[in-house]
Each structure stands twice: as C-alpha cells, then as structure tokens.
Amino acid sequence: MIKTKYRKIHTDIPSESTELFLRKLSETEARSMRGQLPVLWDCAKGFQVFDDQGNQWIDFTSTIFVANAGHAHPHIVEALHKQLDKKLLHSYTFINRSRVEFLKKLVSIKPDYLQKAFLLSAGTEATECALKLMRMRGISINKEKLAIISFFGSMHGRTMGAEMLSGDSKKSEWIGYKDPNIYHLPFPYPWLAKGDNYNWKDHFYRDIDRLKKQGLDFNNIAGFMIESYQGWGAVFYPKEYIQELVKFAGEYKAIVTFDEIQSGFGRTGKFFAYEHYEVIPDLVCIGKGASSSLPLSAVLGKADLLDLPETGSMSSTHSGNPLCCAAALANLEVIESENLVYESERKGKLLHQCLNQIAVKYPHRISHVLGKGMVAAILMADAGKPDVVFATKVVEKAMRKGLLVVYTARESIKLGPPLTIADDALLEGLDVLEESIAEADQGI
Ligand SMILES: Cc1ncc(COP(=O)(O)O)c(C=O)c1O
Secondary structure (H helix, E strand, C coil): CEECCCCEECCCCCCHHHHHHHHHHHHHCCHHHCCCCCCCCCEEEECEEECCCCCEEEECCHHHHCCCCCECCHHHHHHHHHHHHCCCCCCCCCCCHHHHHHHHHHHHHCCCCCCEEEEECCHHHHHHHHHHHHHHHHHHHCCCCCEEEEECCCCCCCCHHHHHHHCCCCCCHHHCCCCCCEEEECCCCHHHCCCCCCCHHHHHHHHHHHHHHCCCCHHHEEEEEEECEEHHHCEECCHHHHHHHHHHHHHCCCEEEEECCCCCCCCCCCCCHHHHHCCCCCEEEECHHHCCCCCCEEEEECHHHHCCCCCCCCCCCCCCCHHHHHHHHHHHHHHHHCCHHHHHHHHHHHHHHHHHHHHHHCCCCEEEEEEECCEEEEEEEECCEECHHHHHHHHHHHHHHCEECEECCCCEEEECCCCCCCHHHHHHHHHHHHHHHHHHHCCC
16 A cells, blocks of 8 residues: 555555456457557546546656647647537548647648648558558659668558558568568667777668668668667667768668657657757657547658658648648647657656666666656666566556556566656656566566
8 A cells, every 4th residue: 555745556556446447458459559558548637647536646758758748738638628519520631720730730730841730540550651652752752762671570550551551470471571672780779889989871771782692782772761769778879870870871862751659759859859960850740649649640750751742642631631730739828838859858867867866776687777958777687687477566566656667568668757747756766666676677
C-alpha cells in the first residue's frame, strides 16, 4: 500500500477490475493490442494516471509519446469542447476553419523549408505517404529512381510499406515478397565505435558501398527514411554519420525524410529531434505528440514536393478532421505558451543525470543510458548480454509501486514523461525506478 504526494496504490495490481476488463477484451479484441502494462486508465491528468479503483500513478509513458503537453490539458480540452459545440463533425472533403488555423500555425512555427503539410490520421499513413512522395520525385528525374533506403530495426508503422521500410524480415514475412527497391543500412549503434575518435563518416560510406554490391545504383536512390532515433532504445545516430548521409543524399538528388512521429513536438529537448544533427530535411513525418491523442498525423515539406500528387490522388477521408485539428492547434499553443521545448531540455538534463547516477550504482545490471531530453532508455544487461527478464521485472515492480514506464518487451526500459511533469514528481518517479531496480537486483 502506497500513499505519497503523487502516487496511491491501495489494491492488488493488476486490480480485480483491470483483470476483468482484460479478460473481456481478450474475448473481443485482437491480442496484438495489449502489449503494455495491465492498468485500466480511467482518467489521466497532467502527469498522473488514475484507475477506477482510486489507484494513482506517476506517468513516464505519455501514453506512449502522445501526451507531450500533459494528459487532458485544460486548454486542449476547452478547444475540443468549443469545436464540439459548433456541431461540425465532418471529413476532409470540404474545408473547415480549424484545419486552416492549425495548418497556418504549424507551418508558421517551423523553419521556412517546411512550407506545406498533408494531413492524415495515423503515423503509418504519414510514412507511407512520404515513401510515395520520395518516389514520385525520383521518377520525375529518372524513371528508375525508385530506391528507398532505411535502417534495419527501425519502426515506421504497421502497414505494408511501413513494415517493408522497417527491415524486420520476421515481422514483414506476411508480405510475401521483398520490394527490390527498398534497401536497408545497419543501424550505427554507438557501441559499434572502435575508440573515441571513431570515424562515422567512413562507417557510413562502408555501409552504403555494401548496398552497391547488392545492385544499388546510387543515381537511382529516391530517398532515405530515417527514424530520428531508434525507438526501442531511444538510440540516436552519431551526428557525423547523419551529416554525411544528408550530404551524400544531396549529391545524388535523393530526398531525406525524418520520421518524427515519436520524437517530435519537443520530446528530445528540441522541437524536432533531427535538429540535434544540424541538418535540413526535405520531408518530416509527424504524429503521436502532434495532437495530444486525437488521431492526427502529417507529412511536412517544401511546397514543390507536397504538391507533386494531382488533386484527389493523395487523400484520406478522416484527415483534417475539425476535432483533431482543434486539438492539434491547442496543443501547439500549449507547447509555445508553456515553453515546453525548453522545459524538455531542462528536465531532460535532470532525468539523464539521475539515470546516469543509477547506472553507476548498478553497473552489473545497466549497460547503457540512452536518449536526449525527455526520452530515455536504460538497457539492462547480464554479463554483457541483453537481459529482457530483468527489465520486465523492474517494469512490473515500478507499476506496483505507482510508476508507469514503457514496456518494450526487450532489454530496454523506456521513459517518456509528459513534458509538463513537475520536477519533484520526476524525481519521485526516478526514486521509484531505482527502488525497483534495487529490489529486482536483490531478487525480492
Ligand atoms: C517512429 C514511428 N513511426 C511510425 C509509427 C507508427 O505510428 P502509428 O501507430 O500512429 O501508425 C510509430 C508508432 O509507434 C513510431 O514510433
């Protein structure tokens, strides 16, 4: 039984009612939907989650990187009420005011090379759309310029094109064939560096040259799809590697797309995570944190790229939905007025400092602390080998103590609190995490 300023646990976890709902769901819903912790979310406010039994958690998940502006932010809720009161629930086919206002705000706060947006509903639609735009540009230059290069182990969504981009042969086995024009580079994990002054530029050229041996003609590269950090472990690329990749792409007139669906909207201490690499992309995919949970995603880029498809040949019924746009506009207003990008950088320093201190205490358990700003992953290891069992134990313990973290089903424990979290709640959550590691370490 736990009662602190921010946490309250006074039933078994999972509670009886959560178990009942999980049983009901398992009868009616595909099992793939239930990969996270068994907690029934009855209400979520700011950085806290409440179940129907009065238990209360500190949230380090942001409902998987959606609630950057905090759960049910009053300004966003008010905007939704206002939009509902207008009695307008329609589709993209006719324009509406909230879509005009959101897009105006979105392109105004971003750099001038992101001039237009195409709105969609799911992240996976946005990455597929970027794939289409990259290829449309490619074939406008040369009919065979269709090759897309992405990274093994990346996550771009669960539809066919997106899974082909991810390069996970097991997960995309169902597709039945490999697109001969999609190539994958190995991810440049930091632990591959040999020595402190490791040359990541050469590393990039060694890897890309291997694709040549697989038959790739560099002149036929339409574009690169880059997840700004690799999701499961918040793994960033070495900066020089991405800088060289973007230079190379420019030489071959290839489009560079950053998938910012998880990493955008202040999550990493910059508005977009690609800013850490100090490069200029051609296309940017957004989703998740763009609207504080309403289904909205988009592709942003230069007007000449976004306007490649003819009228009607790039569309999606629910895109530009007025309710989603109202939420997205209010979300941007909160990010701006509460200085959340700066807050993410500031609190991120605190988060990473504490995690690194924990790692020093448990060197036999924690091999890496990764991430930037308000996204972090601690990688659990046993004798140098990834330790999924230990990571799972820690995640479960934290849940029972009133802290929700992201379960990855891997050796990583991922942390992504709402950017609005109070400093003392962040620290309280980190204490719980440390306590959970300590107990799991002692076999309690
Ligand atoms: C980097 C990235 N791209 C794409 C997606 C797919 O987004 P959605 O689930 O909205 O289709 C995700 C979702 O986790 C993601 O993290």
